[in-house]
Amino acid sequence: MLALALSSAASLGARAASIRGAEARAIAPMSLYHDLVAGDGIAGFQDGEFYRARFRDPAGIAVLSGGSILVVSDQNNNRIRAIHLDDGNRVETLAGTGAGGGADGPLRQATFHQPGAIVAISDHSVLVSDEGGARFRIVDVQAGQVETVAGTGERGIVDGEALRSHLGGVMSLAYSRTEDAVYFSQPELDAVRRFDLKTRRIATVFVNDARMPGPGALAFFDGKLCVADRNGRVLRVEPTAPDFTGERNVVEVGHGKNIRAMAESGGQLYAVQGGPDQTWLVVTEGRLWTPPSVLAESTKIPYLSFGGTEQVGLVADPRAPRTFYVVSSMQNEVLCVRDYRFAELWAKGTPALSGLMDFDFPAPKPPRTFRILLLGDSHVDYFYEPAYRTPEFEPTRIEGMPKRLELMLNTLGAIDGSRTRFEVLTLTRVSWAPLLVWSAYEAPDVAQKFGVDLVLLMVPPGGSGTLEAYLERPTTARGIPAAEPDMEFLLKPLAQRLRNNPAASLIARAKTRGWVREIPNPNANQPAIEIDRIPVLETDESVRRDLLDLYTRPVAELRRGLEAKFPKASGQRPRPRFVLCHYLLGARAPVGGESPFWKQVAEGAGADYLDLTDLFTALRESWYPLSEANGNDHFTPGGHAFFAFLLSHELLKNGFVPMTPAAVNPKPATAKP
Amino acid sequence: MKAYRPATPILLAALFAPSLGGTEAASSFEVAALAASAVAAAPDWPAWFAKNTVVTDKKSYVHFFWNANDVRDRFQGSARDKDALLAEAARQLIALQYPKNATADAMRVDVVFVAERDEYGMPKWDTMKRVAHLEFSRKTLSDTPPNANEPRRGFDKFEVFP
Numbered sequence: 133m134l135a136l137a138l139s140s141a142a143s144l145g146a147r148a149a150s151i152r153g154a155e156a157r158a159i160a161p162m163s164l165y166h167d168l169v170a171g172d173g174i175a176g177f178q179d180g181e182f183y184r185a186r187f188r189d190p191a192g193i194a195v196l197s198g199g200s201i202l203v204v205s206d207q208n209n210n211r212i213r214a215i216h217l218d219d220g221n222r223v224e225t226l227a228g229t230g231a232g233g234g235a236d237g238p239l240r241q242a243t244f245h246q247p248g249a250i251v252a253i254s255d256h257s258v259l260v261s262d263e264g265g266a267r268f269r270i271v272d273v274q275a276g277q278v279e280t281v282a283g284t285g286e287r288g289i290v291d292g293e294a295l296r297s298h299l300g301g302v303m304s305l306a307y308s309r310t311e312d313a314v315y316f317s318q319p320e321l322d323a324v325r326r327f328d329l330k331t332r333r334i335a336t337v338f339v340n341d342a343r344m345p346g347p348g349a350l351a352f353f354d355g356k357l358c359v360a361d362r363n364g365r366v367l368r369v370e371p372t373a374p375d376f377t378g379e380r381n382v383v384e385v386g387h388g389k390n391i392r393a394m395a396e397s398g399g400q401l402y403a404v405q406g407g408p409d410q411t412w413l414v415v416t417e418g419r420l421w422t423p424p425s426v427l428a429e430s431t432k433i434p435y436l437s438f439g440g441t442e443q444v445g446l447v448a449d450p451r452a453p454r455t456f457y458v459v460s461s462m463q464n465e466v467l468c469v470r471d472y473r474f475a476e477l478w479a480k481g482t483p484a485l486s487g488l489m490d491f492d493f494p495a496p497k498p499p500r501t502f503r504i505l506l507l508g509d510s511h512v513d514y515f516y517e518p519a520y521r522t523p524e525f526e527p528t529r530i531e532g533m534p535k536r537l538e539l540m541l542n543t544l545g546a547i548d549g550s551r552t553r554f555e556v557l558t559l560t561r562v563s564w565a566p567l568l569v570w571s572a573y574e575a576p577d578v579a580q581k582f583g584v585d586l587v588l589l590m591v592p593p594g595g596s597g598t599l600e601a602y603l604e605r606p607t608t609a610r611g612i613p614a615a616e617p618d619m620e621f622l623l624k625p626l627a628q629r630l631r632n633n634p635a636a637s638l639i640a641r642a643k644t645r646g647w648v649r650e651i652p653n654p655n656a657n658q659p660a661i662e663i664d665r666i667p668v669l670e671t672d673e674s675v676r677r678d679l680l681d682l683y684t685r686p687v688a689e690l691r692r693g694l695e696a697k698f699p700k701a702s703g704q705r706p707r708p709r710f711v712l713c714h715y716l717l718g719a720r721a722p723v724g725g726e727s728p729f730w731k732q733v734a735e736g737a738g739a740d741y742l743d744l745t746d747l748f749t750a751l752r753e754s755w756y757p758l759s760e761a762n763g764n765d766h767f768t769p770g771g772h773a774f775f776a777f778l779l780s781h782e783l784l785k786n787g788f789v790p791m792t793p794a795a796v797n798p799k800p801a802t803a804k805p
Numbered sequence: 806m807k808a809y810r811p812a813t814p815i816l817l818a819a820l821f822a823p824s825l826g827g828t829e830a831a832s833s834f835e836v837a838a839l840a841a842s843a844v845a846a847a848p849d850w851p852a853w854f855a856k857n858t859v860v861t862d863k864k865s866y867v868h869f870f871w872n873a874n875d876v877r878d879r880f881q882g883s884a885r886d887k888d889a890l891l892a893e894a895a896r897q898l899i900a901l902q903y904p905k906n907a908t909a910d911a912m913r914v915d916v917v918f919v920a921e922r923d924e925y926g927m928p929k930w931d932t933m934k935r936v937a938h939l940e941f942s943r944k945t946l947s948d949t950p951p952n953a954n955e956p957r958r959g960f961d962k963f964e965v966f967p
Contacts, residue, residue, distance in 0.1 A: 564927045604930065619859045619870035622930055623915060653932055655920045657966075660931030 158549035159183055161221040163468065163498075164542050165491075166423035166435055169202065169457060170215045170223045171465035177209045177230065182221035187213065190459040190466065192250035192305075193445035194258045196273065202457055203258050203271070204466060205247035205445070212247060212260065212271050215466060220551070227271050227278050234265040234280060242278035244269070248443060251305035251314060253329065259305065259314055266300035268314075268327065282327055282334060289323055289336060297334040303443070304393065306350035306357060315357055319346045324359060343367070343382050351394035353385070353401040353416070360391035360403065366415045386415030392438055392460075393446035398453035398494065402471070407440040414471065424474040424491075424530055436467070452498035478528050480514060487578070489513060490534070490558040497555075497583040502790055504556045505579050505708070506534045507571045508590035509563040511717060515766050531769045534558040536776035541789060544780060550791045557582055566613065567596035568686040569605075573615040576693030579708055586788055587694065587710045589687065589739070592717055593726055598683055602635035603661065612686045626650075626661060634685065638678035645672065680732055687712060687737035711740040711788055713779070716748035718759025718771045724749060742786060747778045848879070850897040856926070862904045866911035869898045872928055873936060874918040880936065887965060888956035891916060891937050895960075896950065899943055912946075914939040938964040 176186035192205040202215040211228035233243030245264030256274035267283035287300030323339040346362025357369040367382040401415040423435040449455040454471040472491035513532035538556040605613035630636040642648040650659035698707035712734040734741035758771035859870040916936040919928035940962035949959040
């Protein structure tokens with residue numbers, strides 16, 4: 133029903149878009165950490181594609197239809213606009229002819245006069261403060277009607293029957309579902325009032341109350357009305373319910389500066405602040421946050437700021453925790469921003485609470501999202517570069533390969549018109565933790581928790597300490613090294629450690645061939661065992677078989693772990709695809725030649741195989757320098773970008789991530805004879 | 806209340822000074838105060854253990870592994886001094902690092918020197934030299950703590966490697 137009503141204007145919008153000349157292309161809206169939802173930033177009026185749509189001083193925003201439709205009060209276009217989030221963010225006019233006025237009636241015949249604050253009062257209707265007319269209007273998409281429900285047009289504070297009340301100067305609206313009432317603030321009049329939608333009466337809740345001078349932004353948090361006052365204090369009103377006849381208490385729950393709008397999400401109350409101070413505030417945590425500015429290389433550059441008196445609309449995405457849509461009267465765009473604790477997790481090497489070496493992704497997967505769990509050692513996401521690392525200009529997580537991969541996949545998806553968004557969740561350990569071993573233990577749980585769609589095991593040359601793990605840790609009943617180091621085991625002589633150890637035959641064979649040496653060390657009790665990484669390249673068939681067995685075991689264990697966490701029974705989440713990806717390091721002459729070995733490991737373990745070594749070899753000189761010159765072959769930031777570029781291309785080319793291959797790799801045009 | 810009565814207060818003040826809670830800590834501080842002027846630096850056990858210990862709850866016993874290489878010069882004294890240092894290290898390990906959820910009374914402590922670290926600070930196990938292996942009951946060591954004259958008192962096993 134709702135879709136039918138909204139679609140009536142769709143064709144009009146599409147036709148209007150073509151007026152601007154060049155045919156629009158199917159660019160999909162990007163959805164990463166801070167994104168354009170709609171608007172080209174130029175004041176005007178235009179429906180159609182999200183990147184061509186125009187608004188004129190949008191002042192309020194609300195969500196309908198379970199989160200699939202954003203409704204924007206387009207203040208100086210005198211219109212109410214809709215953005216279809218499940219349809220490429222297509223913009224259409226929902227109500228209003230564009231002429232200023234207060235005419236009720238069918239959506240497309242109604243007129244508005246500078247609509248401002250807006251709030252959803254059901255899944256198919258919004259209440260708008262039609263500021264120029266000092267009235268409240270209800271826009272009911274299902275009924276296809278606009279109705280004036282409060283206000284005579286006079287400005288001020290007169291309570292009672294809604295249609296005889298005085299309104300005007302309304303900054304913020306907050307809807308209580310349990311009360312079926314809308315609270316609204318009039319900061320210039322020092323008032324918070326309540327509009328009961330059942331009785332259609334308006335009553336003053338606070339007026340000229342010294343406890344909250346200049347009440348402005350409103351929001352419900354944990355079922356209680358919260359009010360931001362002129363001094364930046366955020367006060368919880370207790371009780372909120374209208375049947376309370378005595379004194380209302382207010383409790384300060386947080387403090388900010390010049391709060392312009394508030395919204396609840398993920399169990400916290402968020403605020404947008406105006407002026408030169410940091411825009412974003414988590415009121416209930418006392419925490420400033422900032423979107424990560426993915427293309428800026430420092431958090432010092434603010435992503436967005438608002439003027440001190442700007443009318444700002446903020447609404448939480450009901451389908452994705454800690455995700456917000458925002459508009460303001462001074463920017464003619466609708467934006468989406470997320471809070472994944474970017475500031476706290478900006479520095480590399482800081483694990484999130486989830487254990488990910490990444491931003492703080494919420495466990496529930498947002499709609500249309502394809503999640504990649506990227507497993508690797510430090511080469512995957514670390515870089516150092518002492519000259520580059522200064523207190524003012526620190527290397528950041530956003531510059532590592534996984535976040536660059538995420539950016540590239542989403543960018544390619546947008547260009548391709550794909551509706552899938554990508555999240556790359558990074559789980560890395562430095563290489564003294566054996567990659568193939570820890571990932572076998574840790575990855576299945578993480579994949580299940582976050583609903584991962586693709587597990588990428590990124591294996592550098594040498595396999596990152598796997599063979600050493602067999603010598604340093606006891607073997608479990610599953611035939612792989614234990615999850616954690618066992619120091620008592622490590623203290624035992626090598627001969628004892630090799631008893632019932634799957635590595636015993638390999639070590640014995642390699643010793644007889646002189647490939648494993650024991651190097652006496654006068655400072656140590658035991659000789660050092662030189663196994664290094666030479667055996668991986670060994671061509672001796674029996675040694676190679678042993679090596680393949682040892683390296684395949686933990687990878688197969690990871691695959692079995694995924695199968696256990698994602699059973700194939702009907703109704704379960706689809707099992708993630710599991711890919712072993714072998715790559716080279718960034719040194720000028722990286723050691724290669726291991727591809728056949730890792731391909732066999734992947735095949736033996738039941739994983740798909742992706743080989744980046746040819747691309748590394750062919751292209752690395754042109755991207756020089758890929759690695760830092762400190763002997764560890766960690767990539768430079770440019771090397772990470774190179775790595776991400778190759779990987780994103782290969783993931784798409786091989787169909788490991790969902791996108792329309794024809795659009796990404798279009799067929800060459802047929803040559804005309 | 807049990808108090809230490811060290812025969813060699815200067816050394817033992819350095820060993821027993823900081824960080825233990827409760828009555829024994831008080832007595833240690835008393836000793837430390839008596840000899841403070843003569844001691845260059847009292848052991849900072851939490852700092853000594855930081856990033857140098859691995860504690861594993863083996864259920865039937867708890868295993869403590871301490872790489873003491875950063876303070877190996879402290880092991881240069883007489884055999885008795887070394888015994889006293891090891892005994893106090895065992896007490897401190899239990900006091901500071903006994904796992905919250907562990908229940909075992911049996912304790913095993915291995916003290917080693919790992920001479921080299923890699924560029925990230927990770928010990929190179931190939932350069933590991935065993936220093937001592939101790940086994941004891943947590944309760945016994947609490948009830949019958951070692952003293953300066955009998956640093957091995959209360960231990961079931963007290964092996965010091967050359």
